[in-house]
Amino acid sequence: QQQVRQSPQSLTVWEGETAILNCSYEDSTFDYFPWYWQFPRESPALLIAIRPVSNKKEDGRFTIFFNKREKKLSLHITDSQPGDSATYFCAASARTGANTGKLTFGHGTILRVHP
């Protein structure tokens, strides 16, 4: 059973548009949700993260919207730039002692931003 799901699998937007990447999860004990982005031939880098105490986290053009009741979250990238083209991974973890530091990843969304 896939614990963290992402959609769409791939997304293409024009420069300046808003890209919306979706993520949902199964385990209600998850309480930390980082998004990573990964460029070709590089390792993933932390982009932005949220905890359930908030339903929104903003960092520049990147915003996470979080719906705890529906176990869904989304990453919005406003004014998309060609340099935002990458694979975006939604991840989740639970701070329950033994599971601290164990991230469960989705399969990723490939974002392409056309100039």
Add this chain to the structure above:
Amino acid sequence: GALVYQYPRRTICKSGTSMRMECQAVGFQATSVAWYRQSPQKTFELIALSTVNSAIKYEQNFTQEKFPISHPNLSFSSMTVLNAYLEDRGLYLCGATGAQDTQYFGPGTRLLVL
């Protein structure tokens, strides 16, 4: 700032041989270190989670006999891929968790098996 180094960045080994990779956290104390593998066209598979003062926990399909891990202190971890075969190829990532559960990844060790 927090940095995670991995060595080597890329390695090629013959089928049936073993190779060791290292992970070093710099600028913070890693309370846990997780090793992942990203296979071609796949997402991240957690191999094992190593927490200071706790036994190393391996995920299903991964064993200590195949992927022995050493985590002697809060800043260093190493993992060996024993008897590597074609299905072991991929990018091996070390994720070190510091304060507030933020997990930082190293650049990865890319393993090619001939």
